[in-house]
Each structure stands twice: as C-alpha cells, then as structure tokens.
Amino acid sequence: MFKIARKLSAKGIIGMNQRNIGYIGKYNSRKLYPLVDDKLKTKIIAEDAGITVPKLLGTIVYQFQNNEKYLKKIIADLNGFVIKPSKGSGGKGILVITRREGDIFFRPSGQPASMQDVIRHISNTLSGLYSLGGKPDVAMVEALVEFDPVFDRYSFEGVPDIRMIVFRGFPVMGMLRCSTRASDGKANLHQGAVGVGLDIGTGTALNAVQFDQPIESHPDTKYNFKELAVPHWDKLLPLSASCYDITNLGYLGVDIVLDKKIGPMILELNARPGLAIQIANNCGLLPRLKKIEALSDHKLSVEQRIEYSTREFSAD
Amino acid sequence: MSSKLQIGIFVVILVAIGLGLTVYKAAYLGFPLTPGEKQKIWSVEATMDFVADGDQPVKVSLALPDIQDNYAMIEESSASPDYGASQAIIDNTRWVVWAKRKASGSQKLYYKLKFYYDSKIKSDYNIHEKPDREIEPYNFTGSSKLAAESLLTLVKDRSADNISFTSGLITLFNSDEPFQNVKMLLGDKPSEKAKLLLTTRMLSIEKIPFQVIRGLYLEDGKRKQNLTSLLEVYDGEKWVLFDVKTGRIDMPDNFVIWQRGGDYLFEVRGGHDSKIKFSVIENYVPAKQIAVLDQDATLLNFSLYILPSSEQNAFKSLLLIPIGALVVVFMRILVGLKTSGTFMPILIAIAFTQTKLLTGLIMFIVVVAIGLVIRSYLSRLNLLLVARISAVIIVVIGIMSTITILSYKLGLYNVLSITFFPMIILSWTIERMSILWEEEGAKEVLLQGGGSLIVAVLAYLAMTNTLIQHITFNFPELYFVVLALIIALGKYTGYRLLELRRFKSFAEED
Numbered sequence: 064m065f066k067i068a069r070k071l072s073a074k075g076i077i078g079m080n081q082r083n084i085g086y087i088g089k090y091n092s093r094k095l096y097p098l099v100d101d102k103l104k105t106k107i108i109a110e111d112a113g114i115t116v117p118k119l120l121g122t123i124v125y126q127f128q129n130n131e132k133y134l135k136k137i138i139a140d141l142n143g144f145v146i147k148p149s150k151g152s153g154g155k156g157i158l159v160i161t162r163r164e165g166d167i168f169f170r171p172s173g174q175p176a177s178m179q180d181v182i183r184h185i186s187n188t189l190s191g192l193y194s195l196g197g198k199p200d201v202a203m204v205e206a207l208v209e210f211d212p213v214f215d216r217y218s219f220e221g222v223p224d225i226r227m228i229v230f231r232g233f234p235v236m237g238m239l240r241c242s243t244r245a246s247d248g249k250a251n252l253h254q255g256a257v258g259v260g261l262d263i264g265t266g267t268a269l270n271a272v273q274f275d276q277p278i279e280s281h282p283d284t285k286y287n288f289k290e291l292a293v294p295h296w297d298k299l300l301p302l303s304a305s306c307y308d309i310t311n312l313g314y315l316g317v318d319i320v321l322d323k324k325i326g327p328m329i330l331e332l333n334a335r336p337g338l339a340i341q342i343a344n345n346c347g348l349l350p351r352l353k354k355i356e357a358l359s360d361h362k363l364s365v366e367q368r369i370e371y372s373t374r375e376f377s378a379d
Numbered sequence: 380m381s382s383k384l385q386i387g388i389f390v391v392i393l394v395a396i397g398l399g400l401t402v403y404k405a406a407y408l409g410f411p412l413t414p415g416e417k418q419k420i421w422s423v424e425a426t427m428d429f430v431a432d433g434d435q436p437v438k439v440s441l442a443l444p445d446i447q448d449n450y451a452m453i454e455e456s457s458a459s460p461d462y463g464a465s466q467a468i469i470d471n472t473r474w475v476v477w478a479k480r481k482a483s484g485s486q487k488l489y490y491k492l493k494f495y496y497d498s499k500i501k502s503d504y505n506i507h508e509k510p511d512r513e514i515e516p517y518n519f520t521g522s523s524k525l526a527a528e529s530l531l532t533l534v535k536d537r538s539a540d541n542i543s544f545t546s547g548l549i550t551l552f553n554s555d556e557p558f559q560n561v562k563m564l565l566g567d568k569p570s571e572k573a574k575l576l577l578t579t580r581m582l583s584i585e586k587i588p589f590q591v592i593r594g595l596y597l598e599d600g601k602r603k604q605n606l607t608s609l610l611e612v613y614d615g616e617k618w619v620l621f622d623v624k625t626g627r628i629d630m631p632d633n634f635v636i637w638q639r640g641g642d643y644l645f646e647v648r649g650g651h652d653s654k655i656k657f658s659v660i661e662n663y664v665p666a667k668q669i670a671v672l673d674q675d676a677t678l679l680n681f682s683l684y685i686l687p688s689s690e691q692n693a694f695k696s697l698l699l700i701p702i703g704a705l706v707v708v709f710m711r712i713l714v715g716l717k718t719s720g721t722f723m724p725i726l727i728a729i730a731f732t733q734t735k736l737l738t739g740l741i742m743f744i745v746v747v748a749i750g751l752v753i754r755s756y757l758s759r760l761n762l763l764l765v766a767r768i769s770a771v772i773i774v775v776i777g778i779m780s781t782i783t784i785l786s787y788k789l790g791l792y793n794v795l796s797i798t799f800f801p802m803i804i805l806s807w808t809i810e811r812m813s814i815l816w817e818e819e820g821a822k823e824v825l826l827q828g829g830g831s832l833i834v835a836v837l838a839y840l841a842m843t844n845t846l847i848q849h850i851t852f853n854f855p856e857l858y859f860v861v862l863a864l865i866i867a868l869g870k871y872t873g874y875r876l877l878e879l880r881r882f883k884s885f886a887e888e889d
Contacts, residue, residue: 067879070886078882080712081872126763155818190764192814247820254819275881342884 075347082314082338086352090231090313091334098310099332103149103203105310112309114302115328117320118206120144129185129202131166131178143207146185148193148200156193158184159222161207171220172247208328211321213294217241217259219283224250225261225293225319225327228336228348231361232307233372234300235351237261238343239293243273244283257281258343259288264377266296270345277345299327300369306332308365351376386870390863397859404854409497414849417663418495421597423635424660425490427645429653433483437462437649441490442593442638443473445504450597450635451497459488472641486650494597494635504639506617510588517580526560531581541587542619542627545612548578549626574623575608588613590640592620597633599661606637606644606657696729698851701861703728703838710837712868715875716830719811724831726804728838733799736839740832742782742797743805747828749778750809751816758813772806 071078077085098104109116121137123129138144142163148156158181162169168176176184185202187193194200214223221242228236238258245255252258257278260269268291271278280287293299303317306329316336319327341348354375363371404410431437443466444452457464462477477488519527534547551561552574565573575591582589593606609628610621622628638644647653703725710716718724731739753774757767779797786792808831816824841847850857874882 064876064879067883067886068874071874071879071882074885076874076882076885078872078874078878079715080875084870084872186763192764272884275884277884342882345885347885 071347075349075351075353076341077338077347077349077352079338081349086230086314087335091315092311095310095312096334099312099315099334101150102147102331103201105329105332106203108309109306109329112305114305114309115325117145117208117322117328117330120204120206122149122204123185123189123202126186126189129182129189131182134178134181134185134204137204141206145205145207146181146188147203147205148188149203150194150198150200151188156184156188159207171222208320208330209323211294211323211326213321214239214241214291216284216286217257217281217288217291219243219281221246221256222250222320224330225299225321226336226340227299227303227317227319228340229303229307229315229317230352230355231313231358232304232363232365233355233368234263234303235355235372235376236340236344236346236348237263237266237303238340239268239291241281243281245273252337252339252343257288258339259291260340260344260346261293262378263300264373266293266299268292269378270343272339272342272345275339275342293321295321295326300372301365302327302329304365304368304372383870386866390867393859393863393866397856397861397863400856400859401854404856410853412850414845420662420664421494421599422660422662423492423494423595423597424658425655426603426658427488427490427647427653427655428485429647429650430485431482431650433481435649437477437479437482437486437647439477439488439645439647439650439653440474441477441488441645441655442641442643443475443490444492444635444637445473445502445639446500447502447504447636448630449496449498449500449632450494451500452492452494454491454493456491457489462488470641472638482649508618510590510613514583514586514588516584516586519580523564526563527581527584530558530560530564531584534581535585541612541614544585544587545578545582545589545610545619545621546626548581549574549621549623552577553624553626571623572608575610578610578623582612590618592636592640593638593644594634594636595657595659596631597635597659597661599659601657601659603656603658605655607634609634611639695848695852696732698855698858699732699842699848700725700729701858702841702847702851705861705865706838706841707834708865708868710830710834712871713876715877716834717827718831718834719808719815719827720804720831723804723808724834725838726801727831727835728842730800731835731839732843734797736836739800739839740836742800743832745782746775746778746797746800746805747809747812750775750805751813754809754813755816758817768806768810771809772802775802775805775809 098108103119103122106116106119120141123133123137143159143161145160146158151157158176159171160168160176160181161171166178168178168181170176188200188202191199208222210222217223217239218241223239223241226238226240227234238260240250240252241257241259242250243255243257247254250256252272255274257271257273259271261267262269268288271280271288273282279289299319303319306315306317307313310332312332312334314334314336316333318330318333320330322328338348361368405412425441427439427441429439439462443455446452457466457475457477459477461482462479464475464477467474467476475490518524530548530551534544534551538544538547551558552565552569554561557565564577569577579589579591589610589612592609592611594609595601595604595606608623610623611618612621613619620628620630645653645655704722707718707722707724711718711721727739727743730743733739734742750771754767754771757770757774762770779800779802783797812824812828815827879886
C-alpha cells in the first residue's frame with residue numbers, strides 16, 4: 064500500500080486532499096467562487112472581456128415566468144437549445160434539445176420531451192434541485208452549440224468537450240472528453256466517458272482512458288485515438304489562459320467546445336476541477352504545478368504564458 | 380508554511396492538554412481507564428443502643444476516626460431519626476454529637492462510614508510525638524497489691540527498657556501455665572479486655588507512657604463486633620504497638636484506627652445501658668464511583684458529575700458525536716469513501732444505537748427503499764422542491780407508523796424503536812438518492828448509499844464500544860485530542876486509500 068503511494072508520489076500524481084489544501088484552498092479565494100459557480104455571472108464577465116461563449120437566449124428567474132408562452136418567446140423558432148441551471152454543479156440539470164417538432168422536443172439521444180417535461184425541468188431548476196446547496200436558482204436558455212464535426216468519429220450521441228487545467232494563468236494540462244454509450248451521451252468521465260489526454264504544445268492525442276483504464280480506440284465508434292488532433296489549438300490556448308485574468312482563480316478548470324462556425328468557445332469554468340485528467344494524460348500534475356509555483360509572482364501576458372506552457376509542458 | 384506551523388503548535392497544545400488532564404485524572408484522582416475496574420470498599424456501621432432516662436435531654440458523643448494511613452474515608456453519615464447531629468473537634472479528636480430534647484425508652488443511633496484502600500493517603504500522626512500527660516499510678520489494694528508488686532519485680536529484672544518490659548508483661552499474662560500471682564489478678568480464662576486493663580495498670584505504676592488504640596479489622600461479614608483494642612507504649616523515642624494477646628506487632632494491614640488514646644469511645648448523657656456495636660460489609664463498586672466521591676478534587680466540581688443523572692445520561696450520548704465525526708473524517712479523508720451527505724452517517728449511527736444494529740439496518744433500507752418508490756411517483760407530479768420534500772417527510776412518517784403497527788401485530792417488538800430514526804434526515808436521504816438515481820444511475824446510488832451505511836455502521840461500532848463509551852464520558856478532556864486529530868487530518872495532503880486504487884495504473888507500469 065505504501066509502495067503504491069510512493070510510486071504515485073514519485074510520478075507527481077496529486078490526490079483529492081492535496082488538491083483541496085495545496086491548490087484550491089491556496090489559490091482559489093473563496094469570494095471568487097460565485098463568479099464561476101454562477102454561470103450567468105461567468106457568461107457576463109466573459110462577454111465583457113471578449114471571450115467567446117455560447118449565446119444567452121434568455122433567463123427564467125421566477126416560477127410565474129415558467130410557462131409555455133414565455134418559454135416560446137425565448138426559444139422563438141429555434142430548433143435546438145440548452146437549458147442550464149445557473150448554479151448547477153457537475154453537469155447536473157443540463158437539458159439539451161437538439162431537435163424540435165412543434166411542441167415535442169428531442170434530446171440528443173432521440174428521447175422525446177414534451178413541453179410539460181421541459182417546464183418541469185425548469186421548475187426543478189428554479190426551486191434549486193440542481194444547485195449547490197439546494198438554493199433557489201435561475202434557468203438559463205442558451206443557443207445550442209453547433210459542434211464542429213471534427214470529433215464525430217470519437218463521440219457517441221454527445222457533446223465532446225475539452226477540459227483545460229489553467230494554473231495561475233498557465234494552461235498546464237488538457238484533455239478531450241468524449242461521450243460513449245456507457246456514459247449516456249454525457250462527458251463525465253466517472254460515468255464512462257472517454258478521457259483523451261492532449262499535448263499542450265499541439266493538441267494531439269497522447270493517451271486515452273475509459274473507467275480509468277487505458278484504451279486504444281473509442282468503444283462505440285471504434286476509431287483509434289492516435290489520429291486525433293484538436294483543431295484551432297492556437298486559438299484554444301489563449302482562450303483558456305485568459306479565463307484566469309477574468310476570474311483571478313489560480314487553479315481553474317476551463318471547459319471548451321468547438322463550434323462549427325465560431326471555433327472554440329468557453330462552455331463553463333470550474334473552481335474545483337477533478338483529477339481524472341492525470342489518468343487521461345498518463346501524467347501527474349504536480350511537477351507542472353511546482354514549476355509554475357516556482358515562478359513566484361509573475362506578471363506575464365497571455366502570450367508569454369502560453370509560450371512558457373508550450374515550451375515546458377509539450378510532450379517532446 | 381506558517382499556517383502549517385500554527386496548526387502544528389495548536390495540535391501539540393491540544394494533545395498536551397487532553398493527555399495531561401487524562402493522566403492526572405487516571406493517576407492522581409484514580410479514575411479507571413477501563414470500564415471493568417472495580418474497587419473493594421468496606422462499609423462500616425456503628426450502632427449505638429441505650430435507654431433514655433426520659434426526664435432530661437439526651438446528648439450522645441461518639442469518637443470518630445481521623446485520617447489514617449492507606450485508607451480513604453468517604454460517605455460519612457451520622458443521620459439518626461429525630462436526633463440532631465453535629466460534629467466537633469475536642470482534644471484533637473473528632474466527635475459526632477447527637478442531641479435530643481426529650482426521649483424515652485430504648486434508642487438507636489447510627490453512624491456509617493466507608494473505607495477504601497488508597498496507599499497514597501497518609502495520616503498526620505507523628506510516631507515520635509512525646510506523651511503529653513502525666514500518668515497516674517494505679518493503686519492496687521489488699522492482696523492484689525502484693526501480687527502485682529512481685530510480678531513487677533519479676534518482669535523488671537528480666538527487662539531492659541519500656542519495650543522489653545511491656546513484652547515481658549504480655550508474655551507473662553498469656554503463658555499457658557500462668558503464675559499463681561497472674562491467676563490471682565486475672566482469674567481463670569481472662570478476657571482480652573482484662574489483660575489489657577491489667578497491663579495498663581502495671582505500666583502506670585512504672586510510669587511508662589502508654590495509650591490504647593481502638594480500631595477495627597476490615598473483614599467482610601463482621602457483625603455486631605466490638606472495637607479491637609491495641610496498646611501503644613512510648614520507648615523514649617517513639618510509640619511501639621502491642622497486641623495484648625501476642626506481644627509486639629506492626630500495624631496490621633487491614634486495621635483502621637477508630638480512636639487513638641482517649642479515655643472513652645463514647646459518652647451518653649441522659650441515658651443508661653448503652654452499648655455500641657460495629658458491622659463491616661465488604662463490596663465492590665466501580666472505581667469511578669469512588670473517584671467521583673473523592674471530595675478534594677476541585678477539578679470534579681466543574682465536571683459532568685455534578686449534573687443530575689438524567690443530564691449526565693444526555694451528555695453520555697452527546698459526547699459520542701465527536702467519535703462519530705472522527706469516523707466520518709477518517710473515512711472521507713483517509714479512505715475516500717463517498718457518503719450521501721457529510722454527517723448523515725452520524726445521525727443514522729445515533730439512530731442505530733437506539734434500534735440496535737441489525738434492526739436498524741433493515742429498517743433503514745426498508746424505509747429508504749419504499750421512500751424511493753413513492754418519491755419516483757412524486758417526481759412525476761412535477762412539484763416544487765419544498766412541497767416535494769415536505770411530502771416525502773409525511774410519507775416517511777407514514778411508512779414508519781405502518782411498519783411499527785404491522786410489526787407490533789406480528790410481535791416484533793424491537794421494531795418499535797424505529798421512531799428513533801431522524802425523519803428529516805431520512806427524507807433528505809430519499810430525496811438525494813432519488814435525484815442521484817435519475818442523474819447518475821442506480822450504481823452511484825448503491826455506491827453512495829453503501830458508503831454512507833458503511834460509515835454509519837463503523838461509527839455505530841465505535842460509539843457503542845463500551846471502552847470508548849467509558850472513556851468519552853469519564854475523560855471528556857480527551858476531546859482535545861480528538862479535536863487535534865481532526866484538525867491534523869484537515870491538513871493531510873496524502874493520497875486517500877481509494878485513490879491508490881483509482882491511480883493504480885500509474886504504479887503498475889515499469
């Protein structure tokens with residue numbers, strides 16, 4: 064047991080306790096949490112700073128607004144949209160509608176949802192079912208991201224997204240999360256999504272895991288991950304790095320999606336990013352974090368930081 | 380770094396306070412560290428009988444024992460019906476004085492006292508103290524005078540000092556074939572009382588300082604005994620103890636001195652035909668009880684023992700909660716088990732302590748399972764959160780009453796304890812599990828539910844352990860140590876046990 068612990072420690076794997084005390088507790092000031100825990104606030108500060116985010120169609124704040132008429136006004140004649148709790152956690156309470164036939168909506172899986180279902184979902188959101196601590200919440204209606212088909216071969220039914228760990232403004236590690244049949248179209252690794260570790264320098268795949276076990280190819284589409292490379296990587300790095308400047312959160316998880324037309328956009332920010340990214344990259348976070356901690360109080364620009372990250376954290 | 384140092388200092392101070400107080404209580408106040416420890420205790424009861432004269436007030440004095448070597452005295456009581464009792468110190472002796480304005484017929488007075496062995500206790504009696512009173516030589520008359528004088532000459536010739544003189548006298552009086560003169564003074568088959576009296580009279584003629592010690596052998600089942608008298612003789616430097624049966628002796632181990640010197644043990648005014656008897660009963664009580672009865676420990680004046688017993692019992696369960704919290708902290712930080720709600724397992728564990736483990740587990744699972752089924756229907760009704768939770772609470776109460784009534788009818792009486800389950804917690808558990816089920820699937824529900832139950836069972840086992848229960852209640856200062864442990868764990872940055880499995884692939888390579 065201690066042998067395993069020593070080996071992990073030698074590889075620089077960080078555990079929950081160390082993440083909580085050494086990084087989240089130390090670099091993420093509590094008063095900044097609301098900025099990322101409330102997605103509505105994140106969206107506003109991101110838009111102000113010129114950071115690309117999915118378009119906000121409208122918000123539902125009160126139960127009395129939660130009716131067919133008001134909802135229809137927001138979604139207008141759009142075919143697809145996303146309803147999110149503003150203070151949701153862990154991807155809870157996100158309703159994605161990709162297709163619509165009149166008042167019948169369809170989830171990405173093809174499962175239909177009636178207007179009643181959608182309104183009930185919003186009602187649950189407002190009463191705080193999906194929010195941290197069960198507090199009353201606001202439902203956001205966002206435009207559906209038109210996903211770049213580049214990942215279609217590596218995703219089953221779902222939303223592939225890129226998770227970047229940004230430490231004190233430096234992108235330190237990244238992964239692509241691909242949904243599978245097992246994960247029910249969700250990009251959560253513990254539910255069975257595939258995590259693909261990405262080279263910080265180029266955005267090419269390094270390693271892939273499902274259920275914490277290394278795999279070669281996508282379990283449903285059977286495509287080999289070796290050929291995978293994330294496009295727009297040169298835009299994606301500054302986008303994620305600049306999230307530090309708008310939030311001041313030292314240890315930040317940035318979730319990015321690729322839109323067909325617009326390119327990379329920030330989906331959400333996370334002040335408590337998970338540790339599975341280490342397994343996906345087959346690499347511990349600690350050595351990289353230590354390097355940046357050694358820079359002490361840096362005043363580097365986004366470009367300088369990316370230059371540093373690319374130089375230090377690239378695979379070769 | 381400085382926060383780490385602060386915590387280090389804080390933890391060390393807390394541990395030092397906690398352990399220090401515990402050691403103090405265990406070593407000096409005699410609190411037992413294990414629940415089974417019992418101490419022998421002797422209850423001594425003096426019963427005084429007399430007949431009141433009837434025409435005058437009654438006043439009865441009884442000499443009381445002083446602090447003595449190796450024995451602690453507790454729970455003294457001199458209450459006797461209709462008599463006013465008070466204590467007084469006269470000539471360095473403690474007396475209990477009973478008084479009554481009017482009394483007639485036979486009277487009974489009681490004095491009770493408990494002794495227990497404690498080698499740390501020492502009396503302030505000084506064995507080298509010089510005798511302070513003049514000795515009046517006894518005057519024998521008639522033929523006794525001649526006999527006494529010839530015996531004195533005989534013993535004096537064969538002795539060198541006070542000690543050998545006293546030993547010689549005792550040997551002479553206890554001889555199997557006594558001299559004619561001894562027979563004349565003591566008669567045939569003399570009592571010990573007579574031997575003691577004669578010895579003291581002979582000593583007084585020689586002006587040898589002596590005093591009579593009255594005391595009691597602590598032996599179980601002694602009933603209606605007189606005090607045993609021993610003789611102390613001053614050898615010019617110190618007092619030496621004699622038994623008039625056997626000669627010179629050391630202080631017997633199980634002997635407690637009731638009265639040292641003094642002309643009389645008790646005095647009755649306004650009464651006659653008085654006699655006093657002593658009984659000794661030996662029994663065993665939990666050592667803690669004795670420690671608590673110890674009056675001197677000021678610490679105890681601010682401890683839980685001063686509370687009424689019902690409040691003490693409430694604290695007994697309250698003081699177990701930190702243990703449960705420690706288990707939760709341990710399981711989450713060191714092991715990494717997921718639980719549904721941080722401290723829900725503690726509350727479930729507390730419920731288990733009332734219901735017993737197996738019944739509790741079955742009831743918990745049954746209630747939550749039924750609750751989940753009903754909750755899944757409620758979720759279809761599209762209710763607002765607060766209304767839905769409230770509905771679940773009512774449903775939970777319904778389930779609990781139904782189970783109780785059914786099991787009562789079936790004769791399963793231990794199921795009646797189901798009411799100890801915290802309903803609100805159960806309702807929230809059902810609510811959380813149901814959301815978890817919808818969002819993450821049944822596997823996650825089993826994982827978190829199982830985790831919660833494992834932690835609850837472990838907390839239950841810790842909280843019902845008799846040793847832990849004993850220690851938490853009797854050494855509440857150990858909570859400083861628990862607190863220190865929890866604070867220290869709060870700074871633990873190492874891997875959790877389950878993370879070793881999660882990141883196993885890293886350790887397997889090369």
